[in-house]
Amino acid sequence: MTSDTQTKTAANRRRITSSVMTTLTATCAFFAVTVLVLIIGYIALRGLGAINLQFLTDTPKPVGEGGGIGNAILGSLILLLLSSVIGLPFGIAVGIYLAEFGAGRFAGLIRFVTDTLTGVPSIVVGVFVYTILVLPMRQFSALAGGIALALVMIPIIARTTEEMIRLVPTSLREGALALGAPQWRVTTGVVLPAAASGIATGAMLAVARVSGETAPLLFTAFGSRFFNVYLDQPIASLTVQIYNYAISPYDEWHAMAWAATLVLMTLILAINILVRFFTRKKI
Amino acid sequence: MRNLQPNAPTPAAAQGASARSWNWRRTLAPTGNTGDTVFRSILFACAFILLLIVIIMIGAMAVNSLPSLRAFGFGFLTSQEWNPIAGKFGALPFIYGTILSSLLALFISVPLSLGIAIFLVEQAPRALARPVGFLVELLAAIPSVVYGLWGIFVLAPALRETVEPSLARWFGWLPFFQGNITGIGLFTGGIILAIMITPIITAVVRDVLAAVPVSQREAAFALGATKWETTRVVLTNGAAGIAGAIILGLGRAIGETMAVTMVIGNRAQISASLFEPSYTIASVLANEFTEATGELYLSALIELGLILFLVTFTVNGVARLLVWSVAHRAGGSSVGRAG
Numbered sequence: 001m002t003s004d005t006q007t008k009t010a011a012n013r014r015r016i017t018s019s020v021m022t023t024l025t026a027t028c029a030f031f032a033v034t035v036l037v038l039i040i041g042y043i044a045l046r047g048l049g050a051i052n053l054q055f056l057t058d059t060p061k062p063v064g065e066g067g068g069i070g071n072a073i074l075g076s077l078i079l080l081l082l083s084s085v086i087g088l089p090f091g092i093a094v095g096i097y098l099a100e101f102g103a104g105r106f107a108g109l110i111r112f113v114t115d116t117l118t119g120v121p122s123i124v125v126g127v128f129v130y131t132i133l134v135l136p137m138r139q140f141s142a143l144a145g146g147i148a149l150a151l152v153m154i155p156i157i158a159r160t161t162e163e164m165i166r167l168v169p170t171s172l173r174e175g176a177l178a179l180g181a182p183q184w185r186v187t188t189g190v191v192l193p194a195a196a197s198g199i200a201t202g203a204m205l206a207v208a209r210v211s212g213e214t215a216p217l218l219f220t221a222f223g224s225r226f227f228n229v230y231l232d233q234p235i236a237s238l239t240v241q242i243y244n245y246a247i248s249p250y251d252e253w254h255a256m257a258w259a260a261t262l263v264l265m266t267l268i269l270a271i272n273i274l275v276r277f278f279t280r281k282k283i
Numbered sequence: 284m285r286n287l288q289p290n291a292p293t294p295a296a297a298q299g300a301s302a303r304s305w306n307w308r309r310t311l312a313p314t315g316n317t318g319d320t321v322f323r324s325i326l327f328a329c330a331f332i333l334l335l336i337v338i339i340m341i342g343a344m345a346v347n348s349l350p351s352l353r354a355f356g357f358g359f360l361t362s363q364e365w366n367p368i369a370g371k372f373g374a375l376p377f378i379y380g381t382i383l384s385s386l387l388a389l390f391i392s393v394p395l396s397l398g399i400a401i402f403l404v405e406q407a408p409r410a411l412a413r414p415v416g417f418l419v420e421l422l423a424a425i426p427s428v429v430y431g432l433w434g435i436f437v438l439a440p441a442l443r444e445t446v447e448p449s450l451a452r453w454f455g456w457l458p459f460f461q462g463n464i465t466g467i468g469l470f471t472g473g474i475i476l477a478i479m480i481t482p483i484i485t486a487v488v489r490d491v492l493a494a495v496p497v498s499q500r501e502a503a504f505a506l507g508a509t510k511w512e513t514t515r516v517v518l519t520n521g522a523a524g525i526a527g528a529i530i531l532g533l534g535r536a537i538g539e540t541m542a543v544t545m546v547i548g549n550r551a552q553i554s555a556s557l558f559e560p561s562y563t564i565a566s567v568l569a570n571e572f573t574e575a576t577g578e579l580y581l582s583a584l585i586e587l588g589l590i591l592f593l594v595t596f597t598v599n600g601v602a603r604l605l606v607w608s609v610a611h612r613a614g615g616s617s618v619g620r621a622g
Contacts (some may be wrong), residue, residue: 032418184319
């Protein structure tokens with residue numbers, strides 16, 4: 001009799017513990033989502049009030065005279081283009097290598113290095129590019145900024161490309177080989193097209209990630225108050241502009257920091273949501 | 284696929300450029316095919332260049348930090364004085380700030396991330412897990428500088444008005460919660476970091492949990508375990524991977540720059556109080572690198588960069604090995620995600 005009630009209370013306790021833990025974990029998830037909503041909501045709230053056409057096209061001005069982020073938007077686009085031109089082909093090539101020839105000890109080393117590079121702080125990349133490019137050139141430059149961003153991008157793209165290519169069924173390769181195609185034709189003509197959408201997705205996410213980078217640009221691209229298209233000159237970027245406005249003591253510049261952030265976040269969220277939408281359809 | 288091993292490795296296989304799984308590649312791929320040789324060489328070259336970049340990275344930073352290494356030697360790590368004008372450089376305050384802010388971030392983020400991951404993989408219905416999982420991943424998409432902006436103007440004032448005074452009132456007898464309450468300091472830095480590393484730890488733990496075989500859960504349920512007891516079985520199974528995820532988060536926290544720089548106060552001091560301003564290695568790089576005048580100053584900063592690189596590289600390496608050990612044991616890749 002007593003042991004029976006004991007068993008019952010024990011069972012009850014176990015059940016209660018279980019539901020308490022479910023509630024707790026749900027609270028954790030709810031908390032994280034709340035933080036996200038708070039951040040994005042606040043950006044929208046503060047940013048929308050300060051955005052207009054002049055702000056989007058003008059160059060920065062001294063306090064009290066308005067000004068805008070036109071040159072920073074252009075600079076960010078140039079930096080993104082430059083880093084994509086360098087980083088995408090290189091990263092994809094490494095990814096193909098890892099996926100199609102990735103069995104040996106050397107490939108294992110490359111895979112390990114790639115993974116570990118993903119976690120190396122981007123500011124260290126900035127320091128590195130400073131020592132090999134800015135010091136010898138004696139000048140901050142858009143080129144240095146683009147290369148720094150490309151270095152951040154490469155390991156991300158390499159690993160997503162590898163994963164996407166591994167998803168392509170072996171039968172496709174075998175079929176192409178059976179038709180007498182050489183291996184390079186099989187990879188470029190059959191495997192790559194099959195994995196193309198996945199690779200594109202990874203590339204877009206990498207671009208989104210890099211577009212938010214500030215630290216590697218601080219002492220490579222540096223920043224500029226003017227419109228600049230020359231690669232050997234310092235160049236402005238949205239993120240560095242946001243940073244400079246944010247740490248300034250002026251309310252007017254703080255408002256501009258929020259508005260610039262809204263522009264940046266719109267780009268980043270758009271890419272992320274688009275990617276999500278398309279991958280959901282595919283997989 | 285794996286049991287289709289080749290009998291006679293070609294020269295290409297010997298140099299490690301062939302694959303384990305494709306029997307045809309070694310037997311059918313003709314060694315004399317120029318296209319294949321060129322293709323393989325290009326890809327191999329790219330991979331090799333990547334390795335080279337890492338080596339040059341270490342080399343370039345090591346060479347440039349030689350003046351500082353010569354001047355201070357090992358004392359660089361143990362000296363508290365950071366005085367560019369007097370030409371004295373000691374990294375201890377930055378190391379202290381980096382370690383403390385990262386540990387604080389882990390202290391908050393680990394239970395939170397574990398909770399989220401468990402909820403998403405083990406407990407939430409699929410229809411809920413998908414969107415919630417996506418939203419948590421979006422936290423990782425927010426740039427560091429945006430976290431910093433939000434930290435300065437929203438989080439820091441909020442903490443100054445609410446959380447920090449309460450902590451000082453209830454736990455003021457602890458040395459951690461004494462001193463001026465400004466909202467700018469280690470405490471705010473740690474919280475911002477915690478928010479930033481949560482999506483990363485969560486993502487890896489989700490992968491690890493998803494890699495634990497379903498049979499483990501079925502066995503636990505069959506023995507009459509409740510949902511939570513089953514989850515504990517799963518957690519035990521994925522322990523190494525979870526440890527890896529936490530260390531991965533630590534690596535991120537150590538290297539995180541902009542957000543921390545904007546809220547931690549940037550004062551090179553060692554104080555037990557979490558409310559006091561502090562400084563991290565990454566922050567001092569962000570703040571002082573472009574202003575560094577003189578060879579010794581610059582080289583001291585580059586040495587800090589080198590330390591940061593070596594530490595994060597090691598931390599990440601350990602984390603990857605731990606995560607891999609779980610993912611490989613379960614025989615799955617980290618591509619597929621549950622939930």
